[in-house]
Amino acid sequence: MSFTHIMADAGELPCQSAPQLFFESDGKDDPDAISTAARFKMAKALCNDCPVRMQCLSYAIQNNIQHGVWGQTTPLEREYIRKA
Numbered sequence: 001m002s003f004t005h006i007m008a009d010a011g012e013l014p015c016q017s018a019p020q021l022f023f024e025s026d027g028k029d030d031p032d033a034i035s036t037a038a039r040f041k042m043a044k045a046l047c048n049d050c051p052v053r054m055q056c057l058s059y060a061i062q063n064n065i066q067h068g069v070w071g072q073t074t075p076l077e078r079e080y081i082r083k084a
């Protein structure tokens, strides 16, 4: 089963309620923007309750996704996992 199907079967996922937390933004046009590090910290907290967290992480590692929070990891954390 593909990760897309796994996500669909899981119903509403935490990242779907706040997608703006899960990806990098330079915030240049938004005076209220918070840092990427702060947003990633909040995103990772939301992942904690996700029923497909391990599948999400596996998908991101296998597909070498180098942006955003996936499976409660940042791009740098996934790079460390890939190199381990």
Ligand code: SF4
Binding pocket: 013, 014, 015, 016, 022, 046, 047, 050, 051, 052, 053, 054, 056, 057, 069, 070, 071, 072
């Ligand atoms: S683990 Fe993946 S699918 Fe689940 S909330 Fe986090 S980013 Fe979304």
